[in-house]
Amino acid sequence: MPGFFDHSEIWRNQVLAGVVAGAVCGYLGIWVVLRRVVFVAAALGELAGLGVVTAFLLALSYVAPEPVHRPPSTGTAHVPAGVLPSAFVAPRAETVDSRLSALDPPPPPPPPPSDVVSDDDLAALLDQVGVQGAGTAVGTEAAHPPAAGARETGAPEAGTPPARMTSSAVFGADGVRPYVPPEGAAERDAAAGGGPELSVPVWLEPMAVAVAFVVLGAILLSITPRYRRVTNESVVGLAYLVAAGLVILVGSRIPQGTHEVQHVLYGDSVSLDAGQLYGLLGAAAAVALVHLLFFKEFLFVSYDPETARASGVPTRAMGILLLVSIGVIIASASRAVGALPVFAFLVLPAVAALLCTSSLKGALALSATIGAAASALGYYLAWIWSFPAGAARAVTAAIFVVPALLVRRLRGN
Amino acid sequence: MDRASLIRCRDLGIGYGRRTLLRGLELEIASGDFLGIVGPNGGGKTTLLRTLLGLLAPQAGTVVARRADGGTLRFGYVVQREHLDRTFPLSALDVVLMGRYGRLGLLRFPHAADRRAARDAMDRVGVGDLAGRPFRDLSGGQQQRTLIARALAGEPDILVLDEPTNGMDLAGEGAVMDLLAEINRGGMTVLMVSHALSTVMNRADRLAYVRHDRGLFRLGPAADLLRPEVLGELYDTPVRVTRIGNHVVALRECDAAAPGPNDPARADGE
Numbered sequence: 001m002p003g004f005f006d007h008s009e010i011w012r013n014q015v016l017a018g019v020v021a022g023a024v025c026g027y028l029g030i031w032v033v034l035r036r037v038v039f040v041a042a043a044l045g046e047l048a049g050l051g052v053v054t055a056f057l058l059a060l061s062y063v064a065p066e067p068v069h070r071p072p073s074t075g076t077a078h079v080p081a082g083v084l085p086s087a088f089v090a091p092r093a094e095t096v097d098s099r100l101s102a103l104d105p106p107p108p109p110p111p112p113p114s115d116v117v118s119d120d121d122l123a124a125l126l127d128q129v130g131v132q133g134a135g136t137a138v139g140t141e142a143a144h145p146p147a148a149g150a151r152e153t154g155a156p157e158a159g160t161p162p163a164r165m166t167s168s169a170v171f172g173a174d175g176v177r178p179y180v181p182p183e184g185a186a187e188r189d190a191a192a193g194g195g196p197e198l199s200v201p202v203w204l205e206p207m208a209v210a211v212a213f214v215v216l217g218a219i220l221l222s223i224t225p226r227y228r229r230v231t232n233e234s235v236v237g238l239a240y241l242v243a244a245g246l247v248i249l250v251g252s253r254i255p256q257g258t259h260e261v262q263h264v265l266y267g268d269s270v271s272l273d274a275g276q277l278y279g280l281l282g283a284a285a286a287v288a289l290v291h292l293l294f295f296k297e298f299l300f301v302s303y304d305p306e307t308a309r310a311s312g313v314p315t316r317a318m319g320i321l322l323l324v325s326i327g328v329i330i331a332s333a334s335r336a337v338g339a340l341p342v343f344a345f346l347v348l349p350a351v352a353a354l355l356c357t358s359s360l361k362g363a364l365a366l367s368a369t370i371g372a373a374a375s376a377l378g379y380y381l382a383w384i385w386s387f388p389a390g391a392a393r394a395v396t397a398a399i400f401v402v403p404a405l406l407v408r409r410l411r412g413n
Numbered sequence: 414m415d416r417a418s419l420i421r422c423r424d425l426g427i428g429y430g431r432r433t434l435l436r437g438l439e440l441e442i443a444s445g446d447f448l449g450i451v452g453p454n455g456g457g458k459t460t461l462l463r464t465l466l467g468l469l470a471p472q473a474g475t476v477v478a479r480r481a482d483g484g485t486l487r488f489g490y491v492v493q494r495e496h497l498d499r500t501f502p503l504s505a506l507d508v509v510l511m512g513r514y515g516r517l518g519l520l521r522f523p524h525a526a527d528r529r530a531a532r533d534a535m536d537r538v539g540v541g542d543l544a545g546r547p548f549r550d551l552s553g554g555q556q557q558r559t560l561i562a563r564a565l566a567g568e569p570d571i572l573v574l575d576e577p578t579n580g581m582d583l584a585g586e587g588a589v590m591d592l593l594a595e596i597n598r599g600g601m602t603v604l605m606v607s608h609a610l611s612t613v614m615n616r617a618d619r620l621a622y623v624r625h626d627r628g629l630f631r632l633g634p635a636a637d638l639l640r641p642e643v644l645g646e647l648y649d650t651p652v653r654v655t656r657i658g659n660h661v662v663a664l665r666e667c668d669a670a671a672p673g674p675n676d677p678a679r680a681d682g683e
Contacts, residue, residue, distance in 0.1 A: 033500075034498065034500060034501055293520055294519070294520075296511075296514050296517070296522070296523065297514065297519065299511070300511050300514050302501075303497065303498065303501050303503065303508075303511070304492060304496070304497060304511070306468065306490070306492050306496065307490045307492050307511070307563075308511075308514070308515070309468055310466045310467070310468060310488050310490040310515075310573075311488070311490070311512075311514060311515025311516075311567065312515045312518075313514060313515055314519075354500070354502060357502060358502045358504075358547045359502055359504070360501065360502050360503055360507065362502075363502050
């Protein structure tokens with residue numbers, strides 16, 4: 001385990017967020033699986049992604065008066081240097097290599113601001129304003145491969161630009177060190193016109209927009225009328241496809257958004273800033289409170305909505321509230337750990353738990369435990385084997401289904 | 414003795430969406446009644462039931478459901494058990510406890526008294542020893558009794574059952590109907606829907622025939638409606654009504670006349 005426990009300051013927030021997301025999604029997954037709304041959860045995940053990219057696009061429009069275009073064929077972007085506030089980008093951008101890059105010799109003087117920059121220039125520019133490693137996901141290929149031996153030693157060889165190393169070569173290697181802000185970064189932020197003083201409204205914070213999108217989607221999907229000629233799954237599929245398509249379309253209009261969107265969708269970021277962790281904890285606490293207060297109604301309307309309604313339970317309101325609670329967690333957890341692991345935690349731990357137990361409360365507790373364990377273990381395996389964290393967490397959650405199947409087989413069907 | 418009216422329908426129109434199935438229905442259910450709603454499959458029985466329960470809005474007219482003291486009528490609804498999802502990992506007691514949820518209301522948690530009421534209801538219908546068993550592992554008859562216990566656990570004013578004997582064997586069907594008759598004798602009002610006339614006609618005091626494609630709705634004492642001409646109109650085939658002891662049996666005229674598979678005459682013919 002090269003360097004894992006020596007550098008808890010890097011992964012502490014990310015692992016904690018992952019454990020919380022895994023536990024809460026594991027708990028909610030029981031409702032998702034039992035209510036047969038797995039596709040709805042997938043659609044809400046896409047809506048969360050759409051909310052994030054929309055927030056980025058709106059933020060760019062907000063801080064950059066001129067329209068932003070990105071012709072796909074050129075790979076360049078019209079974006080004023082340092083236009084995106086670092087607070088908007090940094091949480092996703094702090095990867096292990098970015099932290100390492102901060103410890104290397106000071107970067108060369110910043111180039112003169114330009115209206116047209118390539119992705120590489122943009123990343124370098126963001127490095128200079130304190131947003132190092134923007135768009136560098138763990139396990140993704142960077143422009144310059146690592147020098148031979150870098151993976152083994154964990155130390156970049158001379159002449160290899162650390163910030164442009166293949167992330168997987170760095171992730172998990174010895175010598176991972178904590179992030180230290182570059183000397184004079186704040187001053188350069190100010191000089192570049194970006195950084196903390198360029199603020200965007202709170203309502204444009206990606207998590208807030210994602211939550212808004214998901215809540216709206218959850219309400220719309222809950223009140224969608226039933227059509228005789230169209231199955232409900234088709235309506236959900238429509239929502240999923242529209243959201244997925246719009247994520248790509250809107251993402252294509254965000255100059256430095258590609259990697260950011262990838263982070264959100266696949267959960268590849270190594271670390272997490274405290275603000276997002278607190279956001280997730282707040283959302284988890286709110287959802288826990290809602291479920292504590294309305295558990296019996298959620299159970300009744302999920303199991304037997306007709307009798308619940310005949311008994312005076314407000315089934316439609318409870319159905320919407322349950323779906324909104326799932327959506328809020330999808331949005332906040334996706335922003336923190338990525339949509340792929342969140343979707344995995346919403347399905348796989350519940351499947352494993354339902355195979356193992358015949359008690360609802362037992363299944364809820366077991367599913368939450370599996371989700372938390374899969375998240376922590378998946379992250380750890382990603383670290384030691386240099387895998388993308390999001391995919392590692394999803395696959396680890398899937399692995400838990402195997403012993404559950406064995407348990408089911410041993411007990412008989 | 415004049416019994417209190419629990420449900421009163423005046424000029425009622427029932428249907429789904431823009432589709433009206435029946436209109437002009439007049440129906441009254443009094444405390445202590447055992448009313449069976451019968452008719453062919455797709456005849457509109459469940460639509461009528463759901464309208465009485467308030468799950469569907471009347472398309473015309475009014476449905477007044479009130480207790481004798483003017484309070485809101487509390488239904489103990491027994492849904493068709495095929496509608497319940499077998500993947501839910503619930504014990505029989507978990508299912509019965511749901512019967513208390515409507516009574517508890519929002520933001521209130523079940524307490525020991527609610528669990529006690531649920532267990533009492535299970536004992537009453539003879540499934541008290543199954544409380545800890547997974548509901549999905551119970552037999553059809555045990556599941557039906559558990560669902561009746563759930564309805565009773567809410568201390569309803571009226572027990573409403575939708576096809577409670579569907580998919581059950583002869584013994585199970587008879588046991589459930591005996592149970593309902595016993596519950597009715599205890600003073601509980603029972604409203605039951607069934608497509609199987611023979612299941613209902615010897616237990617219910619009154620019958621309602623429903624067949625929307627003929628615009629047919631007949632309501633009256635069971636003895637008045639169990640006549641060949643009425644049943645023939647309802648089922649669109651000649652019907653013979655006969656008696657075995659105290660029980661009425663209805664058969665299609667052609668079935669009554671034809672030799673059965675074990676008839677010696679038929680065997681000789683082969």
